[in-house]
Amino acid sequence: MGFFDALLGRSKPKRANLDDLFALPPAALTLQAATGFTPTGVGAVAFRQVEGAAFQTAESESVALIGSDPAASVRQENDGFGFTWQVVADENAEVVNLVTNIHAVNSALVNQGFDTMLLCTTVYFVHPDGRRMALVYQYKRGTFYPFVQSAPKQRDNPLEIQVKGVLSNELPFEEDTSNWSALWDAPGMNDTPGAPELQ
Numbered sequence: 001m002g003f004f005d006a007l008l009g010r011s012k013p014k015r016a017n018l019d020d021l022f023a024l025p026p027a028a029l030t031l032q033a034a035t036g037f038t039p040t041g042v043g044a045v046a047f048r049q050v051e052g053a054a055f056q057t058a059e060s061e062s063v064a065l066i067g068s069d070p071a072a073s074v075r076q077e078n079d080g081f082g083f084t085w086q087v088v089a090d091e092n093a094e095v096v097n098l099v100t101n102i103h104a105v106n107s108a109l110v111n112q113g114f115d116t117m118l119l120c121t122t123v124y125f126v127h128p129d130g131r132r133m134a135l136v137y138q139y140k141r142g143t144f145y146p147f148v149q150s151a152p153k154q155r156d157n158p159l160e161i162q163v164k165g166v167l168s169n170e171l172p173f174e175e176d177t178s179n180w181s182a183l184w185d186a187p188g189m190n191d192t193p194g195a196p197e198l199q
Helices: 003-007 018-035 053-067 095-111 157-167
Strands: 038-047 072-078 084-090 118-126 132-138 143-151
Touching (some): 018 095, 018 132
Antiparallel strands (some): 118 132
8 A cells, every 4th residue: 555545544455366265165164153154055256258269268268177077067147237157066065166166267267367357256155044145255356245135136234244243354354335236146146056057
């Protein structure tokens, strides 16, 4: 942070570090113990798709990597807002394996120079009462935030704040809640383990 940023109370967003994703498996255990939310075994990577052979190569590489894992599957879905989501599932709902695979998707795009196209990475959870939650990693800010969808177009803000409190020592959280964007019925959020099919 520069002198004038400090003087004026401004701070630069934290640089993204994809290895932050590997903090998710232990965080998932903490989350389950504290709130009852369990991993669905599904996660996703959202990015703005661009034309060109290099981008297609990056996509193909990530799909091939996941396809080599017999417990994993992947599908691609457009959200109608200009973003493409690669939805990854682990049939055993194994978070370590899931995170390894979604890290591979991110890395394939970054290694080909498409880091500016990355929007976010999500890992999904479900509560016994049916509520769905995503832990969202914002690539441009290098931070996580929780999104809890309690009903169509309804989110549970108090629970989101509770989740932040539970996991704040384990994950780099986004402090500015105005950046906790709603991801209504995001691709993969309502899936069950093993639902996506390789395409």
